[in-house]
Amino acid sequence: MTQSRVLATSLFADIVGYTDLMQRDEASAMEKLDQFKSSLEREIPKHGGEIIQYFGDGCLALFSSAFEAISCARKLQQQWGLVDKLPVRIGVHLGDVIRKDDNVYGDSVNVASRIESMGIPNSILLSDSIRNSIKNHPELRFQLLGNFEFKNVSEPIAVYALDTDHLEIPDPASVTGKLAVKAKKRSTRLRRFGIVALIIVAILAYDYFEENSKSKETKEIASSIAVLPFTNLSQDTDQDYLTAGFTSEVNHQLSKIESLSVVSQTITQQLVSQQKSSPEIAEELDVNYILEGTIKSAGERTRLITNLTRMTDNKLIWSEEFDLSEINLIDAQIQVSTG
Structure with missing residues (x-):
């Protein structure tokens, strides 16, 4: 043997x-x-x-x-x-x-x-x-x-x-x-993240990225966007799975908007790992918009803050905060479907 x-x-x-x-x-x-x-x-x-x-x-x-x-x-x-x-x-x-x-x-x-x-x-x-x-x-x-x-x-x-x-x-x-059993217990939180991602993309699509946009902030159809990896502000590095999964979900949902070109998540991650700033990333990728945000978990509460910046004039044109613990899955799905 x-x-x-x-x-x-x-x-x-x-x-x-x-x-x-x-x-x-x-x-x-x-x-x-x-x-x-x-x-x-x-x-x-x-x-x-x-x-x-x-x-x-x-x-x-x-x-x-x-x-x-x-x-x-x-x-x-x-x-x-x-x-x-x-x-x-x-x-x-x-x-x-x-x-x-x-x-x-x-x-x-x-x-x-x-x-x-x-x-x-x-x-x-x-x-x-x-x-x-x-x-x-x-x-x-x-x-x-x-x-x-x-x-x-x-x-x-x-x-x-x-x-x-x-x-x-x-x-x-x-x-x-x-x-593992612990990982399976995360499924509800991840589903909530998926719903929040849909809400964010629905808002952005309706207000900024679709041809029938009613936003006063944008006179042109946004042509390109890069989604930067969301930052985990929790001390628990085990929460990194949340930020990675959420970033991936937002990127995936944005890619469904026909009028919008979404930069590959892999390329964006590589530039972030090189310690490049948002303006530097936007210039190198030649994108009009940068979407970024933070996620912080404390106990059962998870707060998510998202920011959309128009890079042509470096202006923050949209920001929203979500409390994941207060998101009702059914209500959230209705909110997405009704815009």
Whole structure:
């Protein structure tokens, strides 16, 4: 019996809803499983990977290169999403694994499995260790979903969705999977954040960014905006998942406004990490507007302040404060629908 520890990229993939399909139409389910395995066995070796084990409708593979693992995942999702119409989700993580004979073990494998469980059909989710390894490839774009706590994993892990090739992006406020109990208790707060994001975008769309804008502040249709990462003012760094998830949700909702060009969240985050000011970011990105804000949690209360600045004259044209603890989900949904 031989045993070794190596740094490797673990890739998990499985067919979403396979059990239900098997109960409804066994022949169709078996056909899809054959397509699934055929694609894996064709593409994984091309990218220097190795299939370790099948788990019913799931598969674990290892790669020596994080970039090749992501390239393989992209190729597979193109095949499954566009040709085979297979609802597959993929999770990828980089870390130490223990190889013993023909099997692999270790926290890295478990993390990849848990990240994969958060996915939706036609999505590729990855950990921060993967993103850090491949972030210098300009053709790859990422959307931060937040920091998540997983069962039997000691530290929260930042999870990203690959935002390339028409892949699907999970809603950060609705993410489910093999999360720790504490993380599941956050779901109500995250749903409230999602509703607040919708309210903010509805207000901005109606007053500033749509062609029928009634605002006296803007005589032209806003052409471009950058959403800066919201700042966590709480002493508890565990609240970073709130700010990341909220920023991602606002960015996603703004991108639905046809008359507005929204800068990629990844690009904006890179500029902020370089300690650049809002005017510097606006100039470099050539945007008309900057949306930024702060989030502060104390006990069960969470306050959120948002500011919209017109960068052509550096004028604050809209600001609003929300108390998340006072947001009623049903009332908020009505407020969004009625403008």
